[in-house]
Amino acid sequence: MYTVFWRLRMSNTPEPSESAVDTHSADLERGFLAKIESETKIEPKDWMPDAYRKTLIRQIAQHAHSEVVGMQPEGNWITRAPTLHRKIGLLAKVQDECGHGLYLYSATETLGTTREELVTALHEGRMKYSSIFNYPTLTWADIGAIGWLVDGAAIVNQISLCRTSYGPYARAMVRICKEESFHQRQGYGIMVTLAEGTADQRAMAQDALNRWWWPSLMMFGPHDSDSAHTRSSTAWKIKRQSNDELRQRFVDITVPQAEHLGLNLPDPDLRWNADRGHYDFGEIDWDEFWRVVKGGGPCHLQRMATRKAAHENGRWVREAAATYAQKQGADQQAA
Numbered sequence: 001m002y003t004v005f006w007r008l009r010m011s012n013t014p015e016p017s018e019s020a021v022d023t024h025s026a027d028l029e030r031g032f033l034a035k036i037e038s039e040t041k042i043e044p045k046d047w048m049p050d051a052y053r054k055t056l057i058r059q060i061a062q063h064a065h066s067e068v069v070g071m072q073p074e075g076n077w078i079t080r081a082p083t084l085h086r087k088i089g090l091l092a093k094v095q096d097e098c099g100h101g102l103y104l105y106s107a108t109e110t111l112g113t114t115r116e117e118l119v120t121a122l123h124e125g126r127m128k129y130s131s132i133f134n135y136p137t138l139t140w141a142d143i144g145a146i147g148w149l150v151d152g153a154a155i156v157n158q159i160s161l162c163r164t165s166y167g168p169y170a171r172a173m174v175r176i177c178k179e180e181s182f183h184q185r186q187g188y189g190i191m192v193t194l195a196e197g198t199a200d201q202r203a204m205a206q207d208a209l210n211r212w213w214w215p216s217l218m219m220f221g222p223h224d225s226d227s228a229h230t231r232s233s234t235a236w237k238i239k240r241q242s243n244d245e246l247r248q249r250f251v252d253i254t255v256p257q258a259e260h261l262g263l264n265l266p267d268p269d270l271r272w273n274a275d276r277g278h279y280d281f282g283e284i285d286w287d288e289f290w291r292v293v294k295g296g297g298p299c300h301l302q303r304m305a306t307r308k309a310a311h312e313n314g315r316w317v318r319e320a321a322a323t324y325a326q327k328q329g330a331d332q333q334a335a
């Protein structure tokens with residue numbers, strides 16, 4: 001669509017010579033890079049290279065899909081939350097995640113794509129969502145572990161993205177991070193209660209931590225050396241820190257939190273490295289990571305079936321809303 005827009009603009013003017021087009025493109029590119037260099041946000045109507053636009057659409061849409069699919073593992077526990085207080089907190093959190101998906105789809109729409117196209121791409125397996133949401137939530141402690149670790153990891157990544165170069169994405173991140181902080185606190189609060197509870201509750205908390213720790217580290221993506229997009233995304237300031245830098249930051253923040261809970265992180269190689277000023281940690285099972293990323297995660301089929309069914313079941317709502325909006329528009333024009 002954006003290239004169509006560009007061609008349309010070009011078609012209204014006399015046919016320029018090839019060298020004039022080249023000079024114009026070079027000027028546009030220089031202007032774009034100058035904005036990136038000076039930390040000026042790129043806005044929807046600004047010129048941007050096709051590859052920058054494509055990368056943003058891919059990343060923001062994957063992020064949106066993750067938020068929406070990410071409602072499923074926790075939504076599974078809303079009816080089984082142990083107290084009314086916990087149920088209210090979890091309901092609010094799951095609703096927030098849906099809202100995050102909507103802000104992010106809107107941000108993607110500013111790049112010239114539609115939500116329908118993106119959702120179809122997800123449903124047809126042409127787009128991804130985060131690996132983390134392919135794991136099952138077996139006990140109530142998993143809800144604590146998700147809030148603490150998954151939202152904790154999401155915050156570390158998203159705080160960094162508040163400084164991303166594309167304006168609508170950066171602004172969406174600011175609000176999302178505020179809400180994620182509440183999610184992280186509610187998850188950690190559940191873990192504190194369980195860790196201070198009976199022996200069975202403590203064991204449940206430890207078991208959830210054992211199962212969610214490594215998948216949480218995988219959320220940050222492959223090692224920098226295996227990351228296809230980091231180089232270009234960093235040059236364009238879409239990414240402000242690399243996958244490994246963010247993963248390290250998450251580990252450094254989270255280890256003391258686990259110590260406070262009196263729980264053990266399931267990594268025999270985890271230790272403080274005074275020379276580096278960081279925790280060293282063991283190697284991630286990259287075979288598992290890629291298997292899950294490619295659709296082989298334990299809950300992938302279930303997640304996609306539920307997502308598609310929810311989309312179909314909501315069709316009448318979308319149609320009713322569109323018809324209502326059309327009628328409102330017609331009434332306003334007639335008035």
Ligand code: FAQ
Nearest residue numbers: 063066067070097130131154218219220221227228229230
């Ligand atoms: N899962 O070259 P890179 C949340 C793919 S939100 C699946 O390093 P990039 C809130 C990647 O797409 C969680 N696929 O890629 C919440 C690429 O494949 P492609 C989501 C992954 O983009 C909490 C290939 O591997 N957050 O949790 C993953 O530069 C609780 C090569 O990788 C975001 O999306 C993965 N973990 O860096 C909701 C944040 N990692 O597309 C509910 C925004 C990599 O070429 C409940 N995204 N891949 O086919 C980002 O920051 C980046 O996209 C990264 C990946 C860091 C995820």
